[in-house]
Amino acid sequence: MEQTGATTARTAGSRRSDSPQRTRALGRALGALARPGMLLALIGPLGAGKTELAKGIAEGLGVGTVVNSPTFVLMNEHLGRMPLYHIDAYRLGDPDEARAAGLLDDRQAHGLTVVEWADRLLGVLPAERLELTLTPDSDGGNGRTIEWLATNGEHARLAAETLGAR
Numbered sequence: 001m002e003q004t005g006a007t008t009a010r011t012a013g014s015r016r017s018d019s020p021q022r023t024r025a026l027g028r029a030l031g032a033l034a035r036p037g038m039l040l041a042l043i044g045p046l047g048a049g050k051t052e053l054a055k056g057i058a059e060g061l062g063v064g065t066v067v068n069s070p071t072f073v074l075m076n077e078h079l080g081r082m083p084l085y086h087i088d089a090y091r092l093g094d095p096d097e098a099r100a101a102g103l104l105d106d107r108q109a110h111g112l113t114v115v116e117w118a119d120r121l122l123g124v125l126p127a128e129r130l131e132l133t134l135t136p137d138s139d140g141g142n143g144r145t146i147e148w149l150a151t152n153g154e155h156a157r158l159a160a161e162t163l164g165a166r
């Protein structure tokens with residue numbers, strides 16, 4: 001992995017989804033190949049498909065319980081082949097609140113952390129992550145563009161294996 005000074009190599013790409021099922025399937029692939037300590041930062045407006053993707057990720061991890069947006073509790077923990085920490089930052093006032101609420105925790109090194117509305121937390125999230133930005137087509141249909149940005153080699157590999165290189 002090439003690194004220059006303090007600059008971490010970043011890899012980006014994008015792909016399309018044309019249905020909720022497709023988005024789920026992409027999530028399943030991510031969940032199946034994710035390694036402990038990884039962080040998936042989901043970004044996109046209401047209804048973009050963040051929770052749909054998170055449900056797929058949970059399925060790929062072998063989580064047996066129902067995964068919904070943890071909007072009211074901020075974080076849900078599920079157990080699959082490793083723990084899934086599913087965070088929803090929608091209601092957070094500011095990033096300091098995230099620390100105070102215990103959303104960012106050393107335990108997350110042992111599981112997979114998935115953050116919805118991660119753009120509200122980017123400054124306090126660990127720097128090594130895979131950002132996934134979902135943008136619905138403007139025609140109001142089922143089309144979504146999923147742009148990804150990996151900030152280290154491990155997350156870049158996961159993205160390449162599941163979402164494809166650009």
Ligand SMILES: Nc1ncnc2c1ncn2[C@@H]1O[C@H](COP(=O)(O)OP(=O)(O)O)[C@@H](O)[C@H]1O
Pocket residue numbers: 017018019020021022023044045046047048049050051052053069116141142143144
């Ligand atoms: N390609 C797609 N990917 C994901 N969801 C889609 C897609 N097309 C339509 N949808 C619908 O959009 C909604 C996404 O909801 P949700 O995943 O809860 O969004 P978010 O968590 O981003 O607010 C669901 O009703 C889903 O059926």
Ligand SMILES: [Mg+2]
Pocket residue numbers: 050051069116
């Ligand atoms: Mg959601």
